[in-house]
Amino acid sequence: MTAAVLGPLGVDVERGPAVLAAIDSGPSLAAHRRWHGEPGRPQLTPLLADLERVGLRGRGGAGFPFGRKLEAAAEASGRPSVVVNLSEGEPASAKDAALARTAPHLVLDGAVTAARVLGSREVHLVVPGADLQVRASIETAVRERRDERIRFDMHRADEAFVAGQAAAVIELMAGRPNRPVTTWQPAAVRGHRGRPTLLSNGETFAQLALLVLHGVDAYLAHGTPGEPGTALLTVHDDLGCRVVEAEFGTKWEAVLASDDVDRPVLLGGYHGTWADAGELRDLTVSRTGLADVGLTLGAGVVLVPDGCPLTFAASVTSYLADESAGRCGPCFNGLPALAEALHRVTTGIGGRGETERLCRMVERRGACAHPDGTARMVRSALTRFPAEVDRHARGGCSYRAGGGG
């Protein structure tokens, strides 16, 4: 399989069945048009029906039905804006960077289609400020579209975990610090400049473009009847870091390096959930199939840590505590306390009850979902690895030589 190497971190991008199908011919507009053709000009109502038919959900993590968001933006009063969020605050996620570098025009086709459907002429592109290659790729792609009657505005997001959160992006666009604030209405109803704002991540717009460019039947040709289409995954395992496009319904064994299904896997990134060793053997890439067993796909980050998952969970929690934007008391006090309690669990000096109590104490008590996501990951580590928790309580660790405890 052909792979493009991205950036200093050396992320491999593998050619895929739909979104990443044309990456071998390069990111130019001409190459994009040769493969995908020109998008039509869909009307709102039939497009909503198509979106419903293929069940497209947002790919930024929360998985909200995209058609409902589009409809809400169309119905709210005021001229809507379209925002493509390519900022990827989560350092373990590289799929939107991969898209921006290998298939920028798919993302832009989706954004332009959404803007036209909503009667808007402006598209905002939020890029990671620190990733020069992503910025350059998007700038080049926008220049190639100079004669389209759409204004593209670029915004540079901070390099911070919560900077990509929807309300933080709206703040950035307003010229204020790129951090979350309390919102009383969804951005689709009241977002940028108080107007309805269709804000979704890069992959979501690329999926929309596929639907518009190739039609419902082509979209339904991938995935399963219940979950059509594909998903982009950022996989970190013994092979390194790679972005792959998997059809829904693909067995995890086919996605991960051999034997990795028999190791603990963190699904959905740092705000995600842990699958126990072997648990993924019978499971597939499926939002609903994973949800049935309490797992989440999130924004598609798949991490196979090298070593003890409990210790890894503790260090991720410390990182997440540092990434609290420090705005909301329960978050900036609670997450460091939670990290400390979990650290005590891993070092065998109590902390288990305190960890659970602090999870409850931070949840739903911030301007953004950062505390909720952190608590979700911590709780799943405790519930997925009870034997490991016990072993650590006795000073052991099954991932350390002689540490069976």
Next chain:
Amino acid sequence: MPAAAAATAPGAVADMANHQLRVDWPACQARGLCFELLPEVIELDDWGYPVVGSEITPELLAAARAAVRGCPRMALRLRPK
């Protein structure tokens, strides 16, 4: 007041429903005044920030409104459920 008039008076319908008390977390500075004004619903956490225990029932609505007005940071909002 006759029942029909009560139902049409502005605000009257909303007053009969449960409300949700929401905190604007970046605004809240843990002064704890809300806890003093509405102890039936609000507790304070380890750091003095409010923990909203339940929905606001119609009987508690007046006290909840007082807490909203009393918060020096204007960090509380009442929203119909």
